[in-house]
Amino acid sequence: xxxxxxxxxxxxxxxxxxxxxxxQQQESDxxxxxxFLVTEIMFFGGLFAAYAIYRFFxxxxxxxxxxxxxxxxxxxxxxxxxxxxxxxxxxxxxxQTGNRRALVVFLIATLILGGAFLGVKAYEYNQKFVEHVVxxxxxxxxxxxxxxxxxxxxxxxxxxxxxxxxMTGLHAIHMVIGMGLLIWLAIRGRKGDxxxxxxxxxxxxxxxxxxxxxxxxxxFPLLYLIGGRY
Amino acid sequence: MSTATxxxxxxxxxxxxxxxxxxxxxxxxxDHKRIxxxxxxxxxFFFIVGGSFAVLMRIQLVDPQGAIVQPETYxxxxxxxxxxxxxxxxxPSIPAVLGNFLVPLMVGxxxxxxxxxxxxxxxxxxxGGLFTLYSTIAGGVDTGWTFYTPYSSTYSNTQVTAVxxxxxxxxxxxxxxxxxxxxTIHKMRAPGLTWFRMPLFLWAMYATSIIMVLGTPVLAIxxxxxxxxxxxxxxxxxxxxxGDPLLFQHLFxxxxxxxxxxxxxxxxxxxxxxIACFSRKRIFGYKIVAFSSVAIAVLGFLVxxxxxxxxGQSVYAGIIFSLLSFLVAIPSxxxxxxxxxxxxxxxxxxxxxxxxxxxxxxxxxxxGLTGLFLASLATDxxxxxxxFVVAHFHYIMVGGAVMxxxxxxxxxxxxxxxxxxxxxxxxxxxxxxxxxxxxxFFPQFVLGYLGMPRRYAFYPAEFQVLNVMSSAGATVLGVxxxxxxxxxxxxxxxxxxxxxxxxxxTGLEWQTPSPPPTENFSKIPxxxxxxxxxxxxxxxxx
Ligand code: HEM
Ligand SMILES: [Cu+2]
Numbered sequence: 001x002x003x004x005x006x007x008x009x010x011x012x013x014x015x016x017x018x019x020x021x022x023x024q025q026q027e028s029d030x031x032x033x034x035x036f037l038v039t040e041i042m043f044f045g046g047l048f049a050a051y052a053i054y055r056f057f058x059x060x061x062x063x064x065x066x067x068x069x070x071x072x073x074x075x076x077x078x079x080x081x082x083x084x085x086x087x088x089x090x091x092x093x094x095x096q097t098g099n100r101r102a103l104v105v106f107l108i109a110t111l112i113l114g115g116a117f118l119g120v121k122a123y124e125y126n127q128k129f130v131e132h133v134v135x136x137x138x139x140x141x142x143x144x145x146x147x148x149x150x151x152x153x154x155x156x157x158x159x160x161x162x163x164x165x166x167m168t169g170l171h172a173i174h175m176v177i178g179m180g181l182l183i184w185l186a187i188r189g190r191k192g193d194x195x196x197x198x199x200x201x202x203x204x205x206x207x208x209x210x211x212x213x214x215x216x217x218x219x220f221p222l223l224y225l226i227g228g229r230y
Numbered sequence: 231m232s233t234a235t236x237x238x239x240x241x242x243x244x245x246x247x248x249x250x251x252x253x254x255x256x257x258x259x260x261d262h263k264r265i266x267x268x269x270x271x272x273x274x275f276f277f278i279v280g281g282s283f284a285v286l287m288r289i290q291l292v293d294p295q296g297a298i299v300q301p302e303t304y305x306x307x308x309x310x311x312x313x314x315x316x317x318x319x320x321x322p323s324i325p326a327v328l329g330n331f332l333v334p335l336m337v338g339x340x341x342x343x344x345x346x347x348x349x350x351x352x353x354x355x356x357x358g359g360l361f362t363l364y365s366t367i368a369g370g371v372d373t374g375w376t377f378y379t380p381y382s383s384t385y386s387n388t389q390v391t392a393v394x395x396x397x398x399x400x401x402x403x404x405x406x407x408x409x410x411x412x413x414t415i416h417k418m419r420a421p422g423l424t425w426f427r428m429p430l431f432l433w434a435m436y437a438t439s440i441i442m443v444l445g446t447p448v449l450a451i452x453x454x455x456x457x458x459x460x461x462x463x464x465x466x467x468x469x470x471x472x473g474d475p476l477l478f479q480h481l482f483x484x485x486x487x488x489x490x491x492x493x494x495x496x497x498x499x500x501x502x503x504x505i506a507c508f509s510r511k512r513i514f515g516y517k518i519v520a521f522s523s524v525a526i527a528v529l530g531f532l533v534x535x536x537x538x539x540x541x542g543q544s545v546y547a548g549i550i551f552s553l554l555s556f557l558v559a560i561p562s563x564x565x566x567x568x569x570x571x572x573x574x575x576x577x578x579x580x581x582x583x584x585x586x587x588x589x590x591x592x593x594x595x596x597x598g599l600t601g602l603f604l605a606s607l608a609t610d611x612x613x614x615x616x617x618f619v620v621a622h623f624h625y626i627m628v629g630g631a632v633m634x635x636x637x638x639x640x641x642x643x644x645x646x647x648x649x650x651x652x653x654x655x656x657x658x659x660x661x662x663x664x665x666x667x668x669x670x671f672f673p674q675f676v677l678g679y680l681g682m683p684r685r686y687a688f689y690p691a692e693f694q695v696l697n698v699m700s701s702a703g704a705t706v707l708g709v710x711x712x713x714x715x716x717x718x719x720x721x722x723x724x725x726x727x728x729x730x731x732x733x734x735x736t737g738l739e740w741q742t743p744s745p746p747p748t749e750n751f752s753k754i755p756x757x758x759x760x761x762x763x764x765x766x767x768x769x770x771x772x
Contacts, residue, residue, distance in 0.1 A: 008657040017340060018342070018345060027417050031416055035412055039446070042445075044451075047454075091477075137462065159472055221408045
């Protein structure tokens with residue numbers, strides 16, 4: 001066998017057969033996740049581009065639509081997600097230092113914050129049904145809502161809400177996947193799978209989680225804060 | 231090593247084919263070589279499906295009135311032909327079959343970086359394919375492979391969603407393949423294998439992977455928006471709601487122009503390997519050829535607007551897109567010149583792979599040059615939407631990419647199967663394919679120039695002679711494709727056993743037995759020389 005393997009203390013259980021040593025494996029994992037995030041940027045990028053074009057075409061309608069949203073909820077959710085990024089970073093740190101208990105605690109904290117975010121989001125989605133501003137399913141804005149949308153054109157406001165649901169919906173799906181991964185990490189972490197030599201899965205999921213947060217950092221102002229409101 | 235069998239010639243040491251038996255050992259394999267074979271079988275299946283649609287189309291067009299089907303059916307035929315051939319055959323062809331098989335061998339590794347993702351990519355591909363087959367049976371689609379709105383939205387009355395979802399899903403298999411290749415090439419090269427010692431096939435795979443990783447997600451989001459429009463009856467691309475149908479075209483071509491390079495770059499990589507081997511020379515201007523692959527990948531992202539010259543796109547945008555399209559032809563031409571220069575004073579032998587490679591060069595050149603006619607604003611106004619476009623891209627995709635694929639299959643078949651095929655039959659098939667191809671598609675240049683529009687189920691009688699020629703050519707071409715299918719199958723059982731390096735080629739994949747053992751190399755190789763050290767090899771032999 002190669003000499004790289006010779007100076008490993010023992011054959012590590014986390015080492016896959018195609019790699020020569022843990023270092024090569026870890027570097028590959030990291031490059032892999034960064035590339036994956038690049039694909040995610042292109043994926044959301046297409047959506048952001050389409051959003052930008054329609055916002056440019058129909059600014060007033062987008063402004064009107066934005067004013068239907070509750071910016072306080074959006075801001076609260078931003079805080080929640082930023083907090084979850086912190087706990088995620090602490091999870092990675094705990095894995096690196098080999099602190100199994102802290103790892104599990106921080107992973108669960110991240111999970112709870114993610115759940116809180118989705119809870120608020122669910123409430124907001126529900127509000128949209130109450131206000132009848134769900135394109136395709138329940139589009140019949142009336143009363144005060146209608147009055148807010150009218151200046152920009154109700155029809156074009158529908159485009160705004162399509163983007164609102166498409167963008168936040170895709171983001172939420174990413175959150176759900178991320179939470180699934182967190183549960184998987186927590187189970188493995190509890191079993192003691194991660195060591196200071198082998199923690200790449202925690203870091204990989206961490207990078208994914210931060211990415212999903214960053215998407216929200218862009219979504220919040222783009223969707224909630226259009227036009228001078230306050 | 232156990233060799234106990236009745237036939238003495240079946241001397242079979244352990245290799246990836248006989249390492250394990252039974253369907254489970256295939257469907258759950260993590261071995262890149264076996265996954266390559268899974269892909270080989272599946273894309274061959276889709277090639278036959280897509281080919282059947284083409285046969286029906288060519289029969290239809292023998293008669294100016296349309297010989298067999300109604301226009302509605304004809305629309306479905308050309309749509310499904312395009313969708314199946316592009317997304318389910320040509321895009322995965324070289325990367326997923328030859329790339330999967332060869333990338334780890336060529337870098338001197340035991341497998342790709344992420345074997346599970348690799349298997350997952352095949353399953354994703356199959357699920358996407360099933361969606362598409364389902365939609366075919368459930369009524370088909372008639373939008374053209376481009377899914378242009380409003381054909382695919384407001385006015386669609388076919389299974390657009392199912393097919394679009396199928397293409398969406400399959401896209402992820404291509405993303406995973408690309409990601410796997412990039413990481414493998416970056417991180418898993420054997421000791422001594424520097425970037426500029428890599429075979430050009432690896433450079434081509436690298437460039438292709440970049441496009442797959444950057445482009446495919448944009449196609450995914452485009453289809454996602456289209457599906458939203460469909461499922462919820464909202465108008466993202468519908469002018470009635472303020473949506474912009476041209477936005478769909480922009481997003482679609484932002485992926486689909488680079489996607490044409492996903493199809494051609496791998497074939498270029500194959501051709502570089504073959505040309506070097508069968509002229510016993512280092513590729514002329516190795517570095518330039520390597521960089522031109524990357525240049526094509528990058529520039530390819532900047533030219534999508536040349537598909538939209540006659541839409542409402544601004545004239546100034548059109549001018550820029552035209553200029554950039556001319557630029558992208560430069561690295562393509564560089565490759566052709568360098569291959570030709572490699573042949574110069576080489577000791578050329580014309581085995582079957584070489585015949586395909588030579589066919590590739592000629593046909594690709596025709597396709598590329600006619601691309602320039604289409605990239606010129608004024609001529610495109612005349613040629614757009616005619617058979618000229620059809621001929622252009624078939625020269626590149628069938629004359630180029632499929633020829634390259636077949637050349638690659640013939641070149642590496644002894645390595646893949648451990649058997650040799652009859653060279654005479656292979657040469658005959660290459661000749662038949664070349665003749666059949668030209669007979670099918672050259673008349674289409676003329677038809678397009680004369681103004682026959684594409685995508686119609688009937689045509690004015692004056693075009694009949696050229697159309698009959700094209701249909702006759704398609705028959706010849708079909709026969710040409712059938713022959714390799716037969717003798718390659720035959721060879722798996724009856725072909726003579728292949729030695730590790732039957733062509734005397736350089737490259738790590740030839741230094742391990744044919745077929746390779748599951749772990750590829752008994753010992754990870756160390757690379758000490760450049761790729762294509764044929765001169766040194768000859769010197770060593772003397
Ligand atoms: C050498 C550089 C190339 C140039 C300058 C070029 C130029 C063009 C242009 C301007 C069009 C649009 C024609 C029209 O719709 O009026 C076109 C169409 C097309 N080209 Fe190329 N091309 C090149 C290479 C390729 C390659 C390498 C491929 C495939 C492997 C390819 C595949 C296609 C396809 C599929 C279409 C038609 C799409 C459709 O409308 O269905 N081209 N090309
Ligand atoms: Cu193009």
